Amino acid sequence: MKVLIVEDDPVIRDALKELLQHWGLVTEACGEGLEALxxxxxxxFDLVLLDLNLPGLDGLEVCRKLRHLPVNQPLVLMLTARDSLDDNVLGLEQGADDxxxxPFEPALLKARIQALLRRAARPxxxxxxxxxxxLGLDGRTATFNAQDLRLTPKEHALLEALLKAGGRxxxxxxxxxxxxxxxxxxGDESVKTHVKNIRAKLNQVGAPPDLIETVYGVGFRLNASHA
Incomplete structure (x- = not known):
């Protein structure tokens, strides 16, 4: 699942990118309409989070031009600071899906994205x-053969990063x-200690001892033979 984030505010753009990646989505981001096109x-892309107020080419024009391009047509969720019915209707008329x-809460953004992807059969x-x-993306749950690993939040985040890397x-x-x-x-030793603890918890529930491999001098990866 790939999402393009089009937002000119770098703080909001980076926050959205981090949030969507945490939900398991692959992201690219930019801050201008022409670059987005x-x-x-x-x-x-499967989805575009499109800010309405962009420098140069605004979100409405980006959406209108996108819908006339002979390319794969992603879903478009327009992000607007204008709480005006006319503006929002205009966005829908130009091809936005929602x-x-x-400002909005992350839970509301996730619900809107889920609803769009569900309607398009892209859960x-x-x-x-x-x-x-x-490993669940709730920051808590992780199992091996349905047995709870009881990970700490740091261990969960580290294992999530390894899973998202897909063996890299x-x-x-x-x-x-x-x-x-x-x-x-x-420091590096702290990372090693946390990975050692994850391995120990995996071993306790019967996981292969080499499920997490050490790449000496670089870092860690999941063993492709156990995927």
């Missing part, structure tokens, strides 16, 4: 799996970025 022409007035991913390993190596820096706040950056 270039990305939409070059790649295939709109959401800013939002609720968990990640790797063989018998399953996650560097220690990437793992730190996924599990720690910018003001609370740990």
């Amino acid at each position: 270039t990305l939409l022409e070059a790649g295939s 709109y959401l007035v800013k 939002l991913r609720e968990d990640w799996s790797w063989g018998a390993l399953q 190596t996650c560097s220690k820096e990437q793992l730190i970025e996924s599990a720690w706040a910018w003001a609370d950056v740990p």
Whole structure:
């Protein structure tokens, strides 16, 4: 599931990107309408989160031009600070599938995205799996062969990063970025300790000892032979 985020405010853009990635979505992001159209022409997206107030080419014009492009047509959820019925109706008339007035709660955004994807038979991913390993995107649940791993929040975030990498190596820096706040950056040994604890919990429920592999000098990855 791939989403294009079109938002000129870098703080909001980065927050949306982090939020959607946490929900299991692959994202690209940009801050201008013309750049958005270039990305939409070059790649295939399932959904566009499109800010109405963009510099240069605004969201309405982007949506109108998109609907006339001979490319894969993604769903469009327009994000608008204008709580005006006329503006929002105009967005729908230009080809948007739904709109959401800013500011909004993450839970409402998720509900709107789920509703759009459900109508288009593209359900939002609720968990990640790797063989018998399953991890929910609620920040809490993780099981192996239906046995609860009882992970801490940090362990859950680290395992989520490994699952999202799909067998590719996650560097220690990437793992730190996924599990720690910018003001609370740990050392390499802390990452190793957390991964060691995850391995121990996996081993306790019968997981293969090499389910999480060490890539020496780089980081960690999930073993493809157990996918």
